[in-house]
Amino acid sequence: MLWPNSLKPLSEVLPGQRVQVESLRGGRGFVARLAALGFTPGAEVIMVQNYGYGPVIVSIRGSYIALGRGEAAKVLVKTR
Amino acid sequence: MLEPHSPENEKGASSPDGKRVIRVALAGQPNVGKSTVFNLLTGLSQHVGNWPGKTIEKKTGYCKYNGYLLHIIDLPGTYSLTANSLEERIARNYIIKERPDVVVALVDAAILERSLYLLTELLLLQVPVVLGLNMVDVAEQRGYQIEPEVLQAALGIPVVPMVATRNQGIKELLEAIIAVVEGRFPYNPRRPEVRKDHRDVLVQLLEIIKDEIPEPYPGEWVALKLLEGDAEITKMVRERLDDHRWEEVHSLLKAHEDAILDVAGGRYEWIGRMMRAAVVKPRLGQIGLTERLDRVAAHPVWGLLVMAFILGGVFWLTYTIGSPLQEWLESYVVQTLADFVSGYLEAYGAPGWVQRAVVEGIIGGAGTVLTFLPILFIFFAALGFLEDVGYMARMAYVMDRFMHFIGLHGKSFLPLFLGFGCNVPGIMGARIIEDEKARLLTILLAPLVPCTARMAVLAFLAPVFFGPRAVMVSWGLVLLNLLVLAVLGKLLNLVLFHGEHMAFIMELPLYHIPNLRTIGITVWRRSLAFxxxxxxxxxxxxxxxxxxxxxxxxxxxxxxxxxxxxxxxxxxxxxxxxxxxxxxxxxxxxxxxxxxxxxxxxxxxxxxxxxxxxxxxxxxxxxxxxxxxxxxxxxxxxxxxxxxxxxxxxxxxxxxxxxxxxxxxxxxxxxxxxxxx
Structure with missing residues (x-):
């Protein structure tokens, strides 16, 4: 899929990069769970670990969250 | 659905020794040290059962303080109060239906912003809330400067700084609870409001449903949960409205399907405002202990080695301490008891079959239970330790990529792995999986992991039939079991859960120094439950x-x-x-x-x-x-x-x-x- 230049799925963000949540895709339950953990539009996310396969670790609102690769792909982020 | 509470639990009632009773509910997100606080408050007075009809642990206990008897109930740890999980439904239904006198919201000061999210939801339920600001020491180490008095002034509710692992702040927490109950605290909470874009919708929703909201649900809260898309509340409202009014509600909700993001975003904005004056954040770019440890522990290769080393250690402990202890229990304790009882029965002329029934049937059966204990004890202790330190989540993270092949995710790895020792702790270990479906699937698959008892049978029979090729055959049989496990995992996931992908979303808690008291009490409780x-x-x-x-x-x-x-x-x-x-x-x-x-x-x-x-x-x-x-x-x-x-x-x-x-x-x-x- 093609994204506007500055938009991409969280799963494609490199370690150490700082991005902003733009939107979430997926079912209601999934969106509600992530929203409670702090993944709301505008929230700052730092990619902590991403080896290009398997799950990723991000830092958001002071906590570390592990997301399966599929889950991370549903979080659309904006790079600056 | 909830138990009717006994008269002694009623507000304002007195206990038999003339103490006034206060009912306190302990709420908090996972990993904020809630069990430690609960254990400190209740000691060994705690009673563990299940929530009615559920398999989630319900812990209650007592605490006497200053002429009061505090009835403490530990709510399940939850990130929010939307009906995403059973835990969340239990926690909020308890608060809404049982109306505790005070809710203690425990938060992790080192992850303050995120932990306060639960508070924003608790404040909407119109119960008095006291904020326990736990782990202020860790927050300080991470470079946060927090002023509890300023936070208290901003929130309008009592804020008590605590370090529960060092028993600091417990007395102050009790004082704050009593001050609120006695009306000595100027309790005047600020509550987060919904952003402008959705405020009108909320008013419209409330207007349609206001006559159909059952007691004791707060009307505005029900409207808000509808807007958030909460499944349980939506169902409740749907059942009460006629088709015409439901259509109205439905079309409003449809036009605002993504409201949850806006509502949650609004709450986080509110948290930001509350924290602004009270908290100075550390400079960015600072790398903490957790991140440094995770470079190894959560690494796709090194992480596996660390895990192999730790799990190897657990099994080593089991075999060097657990197995001999098990044999000793079997050959000395059980056998001695059996000899004693049969001698006694013989002296009184009991018929032979009675003797054998008692010795082989009853004592033999009880012996089986007893001999399980040393192994369970070691597994529970190891599990409790790894969980308390914060390592368990890393193991799930490292194994996630492999577990997807069998329709599960990372959290199922440890329970299944423990099954190699004995399937019993493996199945009990499945409690760490919050998702009900994933937990059930893990429990169903666990018996396929070849336990030590089966390996013992194999060790005897394989040489009998295969002589020198016994080792090869044994390995083949173990692999066959794992293959069947993988295939059944895929198949059951497909048939029972329609191949639903199990979302892997997990917090990696900060590493902590383990609290031995908390671990000890957990081990004790689990063993007793078994x-x-x-x-x-x-x-x-x-x-x-x-x-x-x-x-x-x-x-x-x-x-x-x-x-x-x-x-x-x-x-x-x-x-x-x-x-x-x-x-x-x-x-x-x-x-x-x-x-x-x-x-x-x-x-x-x-x-x-x-x-x-x-x-x-x-x-x-x-x-x-x-x-x-x-x-x-x-x-x-x-x-x-x-x-x-x-x-x-x-x-x-x-x-x-x-x-x-x-x-x-x-x-x-x-x-x-x-x-x-």
């Missing part, structure tokens, strides 16, 4: 099977069980097994290692060893079929009792037994028929 619940079932079934194996003939070859074995012989023929082998297989239901013992009893050989008798009587094909079936056979009594305890359902327990019965018989037939071609 003895009480699984123990009684194990005892009952052991006695029953003993009766079936001893009557009417006096031994297993002239018993009901033998009769059953003969009836099963036509089936056994498909896998080359005679009635005796079938009986041996059946008795492995009591405990897997019984298979060999039973063979010993039935093929009672005077001059030959059991091994040579088996070699003479049983063809190799049948021997292999027997081993395959033994490895895949139905869970033993203890495992079955644990499955029932953990699923809370006889249906799923029966499903598990039925499933493995079919799988093992099929496998036996296939192996025998293929080899006999």
């Amino acid at each position: 003895i009480k619940k699984a123990g009684t079932i194990i005892l009952a079934v052991s006695v029953l099977v003993w009766v079936l194996a001893s009557f009417p003939g006096g031994d297993v070859s002239h018993s009901v069980l033998a009769w059953v074995g003969q009836k099963l012989e036509p089936i056994g023929r498909f896998m080359g097994l005679d009635a005796y082998m079938m009986v041996a297989l059946l008795t492995s239901f009591i405990a897997k290692e019984n298979a060999v013992a039973t063979l010993g009893v039935i093929y009672r050989a005077e001059e030959e060893t059991l091994a040579t008798v088996l070699q003479r009587m049983v063809p190799v094909e049948a021997g292999l079929a027997f081993m395959v079936m033994e490895m895949l056979f139905i869970p033993c009594v203890a495992t079955m009792a644990t499955i029932h305890q953990e699923t809370g359902s006889w249906r799923w327990t029966a499903f598990s037994v039925g499933l493995l019965l079919v799988v093992s018989f099929l496998a036996g037939v296939i192996v025998y028929q293929c080899l006999s071609l």
Whole structure:
């Protein structure tokens, strides 16, 4: 899929990069769970670990969250 | 759905010794140190049960302070109060329906912004809230400067700084609770409001539903939860509205489907405002201990090595301490008791069958329960330690990529792995999986992990039939079990859950220094729960099977069980097994290692060893079929009792037994028929 230049799925963000949540895709339950953990539009996310396969670790609102690769792909982020 | 509370729990009631009763609910997100605070408050007065009809632990306890008796209830740890999980539904229903006098919201000061999210939801429920600001020491180490008084002034509710692991702030927390109850605290909470864009919708929603909101739900809260898309509340409102009004509600909701993001975003904005004056954040770019440790512990390669090392350590402990202790219990404690009792019975002239019923049936059964304890104890302690330190989540993270192949995710790895020691702690370990479906699937698959008892049977039988190739055959059989586990995992996920992808979303808590008291109490509680619940079932079934194996003939070859074995012989023929082998297989239901013992009893050989008798009587094909079936056979009594305890359902327990019965018989037939071609 093609994204506007500055938009991409969280799963494609490199370690150490700082991005902003733009939107979430997926079912209601999934969106509600992530929203409670702090993944709301505008929230700052730092990619902590991403080896290009398997799950990723991000830092958001002071906590570390592990997301399966599929889950991370549903979080659309904006790079600056 | 909730238990009616007893009169002594009523607000303003007095306890028998004249103390005033305060009902306190302890709420908090996972990993904020809630168990530690609960343990400090209640000590060993705690009572552990299940939430009605649920398999989630409900912990209650007492605490006496300054002429008050505080009734403390530990709510399940939840990130929010939307009905995403059973835990969240339990927590909010308790607060709404039981109306505790005070709710303590415990937060992690080191992850303040995120932990305050639960507070924003609690404040909407119109119950007095006291904020316990835990782990202020860790927050300081991470570079946060927090001023509790400023936060208190901003929020309008009591804020108590605490370091629960060092017993700091507990007294102050109790004082704050009492001050709120006595009305001495100027309780004036700010509440987060919904952003402008959705405020009008909320008013419209409330206007439509306001006459249909059942007691004791707060109207605005119901409207807000509708807007958030909360499944439970939506269903409740749907059932009460006529079709016309529901259409109105439905079209409003449809036009605002993504409201949850806006609502949650608004709450985080509010948190930001509350924190602004009270908290100075550390400079960015600082790398903490957790991140540094995770570069190794969560690394795809090093992480696996770390995990192998740690799990190896756990098993080493089990074998060097647990197994000898188990043998000692069996040969000394149980045997001594048995000798003593049978001597006593003999002295009083009890008939032989009574003696054997008591000694072999009751004491034997109780012995089985008892000998499980050392291994369980070590597993529980190791589990509690790894969980408290914060390592457990890393293990799940490292294993996630592999677990997806069998339709599960990372959190299922540890419970399944523990099954290699014994399936019982494995199944109990499945509690760490919050997702109900993933937990159930893990429990159903766990009995396929070959436990040490089955390995012992294998160790005896493989050399009998395969001599020097025994090791290879053993490995093959273990691999077969794991293969069946993987295939069944995929299949069950497809059939039971329609191939639903299990979302892997997990917090990696900051590493903590473990609190031995918390771990100790957990180990104690879990062991007790096993003895009480699984123990009684194990005892009952052991006695029953003993009766079936001893009557009417006096031994297993002239018993009901033998009769059953003969009836099963036509089936056994498909896998080359005679009635005796079938009986041996059946008795492995009591405990897997019984298979060999039973063979010993039935093929009672005077001059030959059991091994040579088996070699003479049983063809190799049948021997292999027997081993395959033994490895895949139905869970033993203890495992079955644990499955029932953990699923809370006889249906799923029966499903598990039925499933493995079919799988093992099929496998036996296939192996025998293929080899006999």
